[in-house]
Amino acid sequence: xxxxxxxxxxxxxxxxxxxxxxxxxxxxxxxxxxxxxxxxxxxxxxxxxxxxxxxxxxxxxxxxxxxxxxxxxxxxxxxxxxxxxxxxxxxxxxxxxxxxxxxxxxxxxxxxxxxxxxxxxxxxxxxxxxxxxxxxxxxxxxxxxxxxxxxxxxxxxxxxxxxxxxxxxxxxxxxxxxxxxxxxxxxxxxxxxxxx
Ligand code: F6R
Ligand code: ZN
Numbered sequence: 001x002x003x004x005x006x007x008x009x010x011x012x013x014x015x016x017x018x019x020x021x022x023x024x025x026x027x028x029x030x031x032x033x034x035x036x037x038x039x040x041x042x043x044x045x046x047x048x049x050x051x052x053x054x055x056x057x058x059x060x061x062x063x064x065x066x067x068x069x070x071x072x073x074x075x076x077x078x079x080x081x082x083x084x085x086x087x088x089x090x091x092x093x094x095x096x097x098x099x100x101x102x103x104x105x106x107x108x109x110x111x112x113x114x115x116x117x118x119x120x121x122x123x124x125x126x127x128x129x130x131x132x133x134x135x136x137x138x139x140x141x142x143x144x145x146x147x148x149x150x151x152x153x154x155x156x157x158x159x160x161x162x163x164x165x166x167x168x169x170x171x172x173x174x175x176x177x178x179x180x181x182x183x184x185x186x187x188x189x190x191x192x193x194x195x196x
Contacts (some may be wrong), residue, residue, distance in 0.1 A: 004133045005111055005119045005130060015195025020056035020070060027051055028079075031087065035052040036173055036186065037080030044079060051075060053085045053139075072100075073106065074141040074148040081175040082153060083107075088138025088170060090114070092159030098137065098152060100129040105148035108181070110170050116191055120173045120183050123150060142181040145173065168195070 027049045028041070035041045042048065057070035077084040088110070091098070098108065102123040112118040113134050121129050123139065129150075131137045141148035170190045174181055 002166050005109070005121050005132060005135065017056055017071070018160075019058075021057075021059035022057040022070075024055040024057070025051055026055075026087065032077075032167065034085075034087065035079040035082050036175075037082065040080035050077065052077070053086055053106055057160035060156055060158050064155060064157040067153050067187070068156050068158070069151065069153035072097070072139060072148075072150045072152055073104075074105075074139055075147055076141055076143050076147065078176060081104055081177070083140050083142050083174050083176065083181065085140040085174070086138050087162055088136060088165045090136040090161040091133075091154070091166055092161045093155070095133040096155045096158035097133045098131040098158070099138070100131065100137075101151040102127040102129070103149040104149060105141060105146045106143045107139060107141045107148040110138045110140060110172055110174060112171050114164075114192065116171060120172060120174070123148060136170070138165070139169055142174065142176075 028045050029049045053074040055070060055072050060066045060068055060146055074084055074086060086091050102125055104125055107123045109121050109123055111131060139150060168190050169186045169188045171186055172183050173186045
């Protein structure tokens with residue numbers, strides 16, 4: 001049995017957005033402090049509060065035994081050299097996992113544990129990504145022109161802890177270098193020892 005993130009391929013048909021109860025829109029202004037290049041962030045925001053990503057959810061009780069699921073759509077774009085991405089979070093109930101299935105686009109999932117172990121897994125059509133319990137996760141769209149569309153499912157009682165990531169970011173960032181995605185260290189990130 002694997003204990004780290006892994007991917008494998010399956011195929012399903014496209015989802016129908018009208019089936020969903022909730023539609024969440026996350027704009028640039030909601031991502032303050034997350035992108036490394038604060039100057040590029042401010043310059044872009046002055047022009048337009050761009051739509052970075054959207055989530056479509058099936059409404060279900062947020063209790064153990066339920067499975068919350070929906071679609072995440074990250075639009076293409078960059079802030080400076082850094083690709084558009086989701087805020088990212090730990091689950092409040094840390095010992096809860098999540099499965100993502102990529103329907104469309106190209107990108108990566110950036111993940112890390114509270115101890116600072118990290119992993120970056122590819123997201124491409126038909127990839128199934130298993131996010132084990134305890135791993136924070138953020139999806140990043142590395143395509144220059146296409147949406148990154150993923151289906152997700154996770155336990156109803158998981159909850160979302162955004163605060164930890166808002167404070168320290170992820171250990172790794174995904175930026176464009178010579179026309180291709182590259183994983184670089186986040187200078188803002190602090191190890192558990194530095195945080196103590
Ligand atoms: C739920 C989950 C996804 C994300 C979605 C948006 O646990 O991981 O549904 O919520 O991809 O990302 P965040 O929530 O980080 O803004
Ligand atoms: Zn999650």
